[in-house]
Amino acid sequence: MKIRSVGLVLFFILLGGSGLYAQEKAGPEAKPVDITAAKVEYSVKNGKDLTRFVGGVTFSADKYKFTADLVEVYQGGDNLVADGKITFFYRDREKQQLLNGKSDHLEYDKVSGYLLTTGSPFIKIEQAEDGNGNSEPRSLEIAAEKIEAWTKEDRALASGRVRITRPGFRSKSEVAEFFLEEEKVVLTGSPEVARKGGSFSGEKITIFIKAGNMIIEGNVRGQVIPSEESNDQTSGAGSSPTSP
Numbered sequence: 001m002k003i004r005s006v007g008l009v010l011f012f013i014l015l016g017g018s019g020l021y022a023q024e025k026a027g028p029e030a031k032p033v034d035i036t037a038a039k040v041e042y043s044v045k046n047g048k049d050l051t052r053f054v055g056g057v058t059f060s061a062d063k064y065k066f067t068a069d070l071v072e073v074y075q076g077g078d079n080l081v082a083d084g085k086i087t088f089f090y091r092d093r094e095k096q097q098l099l100n101g102k103s104d105h106l107e108y109d110k111v112s113g114y115l116l117t118t119g120s121p122f123i124k125i126e127q128a129e130d131g132n133g134n135s136e137p138r139s140l141e142i143a144a145e146k147i148e149a150w151t152k153e154d155r156a157l158a159s160g161r162v163r164i165t166r167p168g169f170r171s172k173s174e175v176a177e178f179f180l181e182e183e184k185v186v187l188t189g190s191p192e193v194a195r196k197g198g199s200f201s202g203e204k205i206t207i208f209i210k211a212g213n214m215i216i217e218g219n220v221r222g223q224v225i226p227s228e229e230s231n232d233q234t235s236g237a238g239s240s241p242t243s244p
Helices: 006-014 013-022 228-235
Strands: 034-037 038-043 048-060 062-072 079-092 095-111 114-118 124-127 138-143 145-148 155-166 169-179 185-187 192-194 199-200 206-210 215-216 221-224
Touching: 169 206
Parallel strands: none
Antiparallel strands: 034 048, 038 048, 048 062, 062 079, 079 095, 095 114, 095 124, 114 145, 124 138, 138 155, 145 155, 155 169, 169 185, 169 192, 185 206, 192 199, 199 221, 206 215
């Protein structure tokens, strides 16, 4: 299950929020953010200025696009709330990475770095190569009922019918915790994994993304499907050698 970094998955979710603050990071390389909406409302809520973008909201910049039915941005851009048919798209041509996803609700607190997205969030990331010069396309999909991220801790948590899928690998669990710095994923809550050659379940499954290793612990159960090559070798083990 090698892919350049699980951190990409949760990092790109934030593009929908972080792009809104691009104007605060003025500099020679600052990129403009284009905004469209059916209506914009300015008001005061709980003593803070509130800007509401309503109807067909789109934020787009050089590498990404974020859409929703409603986006609320509080004074200073410290908080963002988005609702209704949220989609996000990111493309990095230099790194040959493409990400898109969707959810129904998103909240982001800039001060604490906490992000919450609910409404069956789905994320798919694709990469043209694996970072080692191999041209084989790579992809990773994550689906859950809720995803939380603590960006200052480089940690994220997906919960509720979590599904992780990539070519030749799939897993399901109730919880998946992502440790972005370590490039590690820990599955709990009746976790199961299936890959070419068999499937396993246990109480806890730890996946080391970069190394491509996996540890299954606690009441392990599994099924191995012998490959055709193994069958051929086994069937020929007792036969007499053939003379040249």
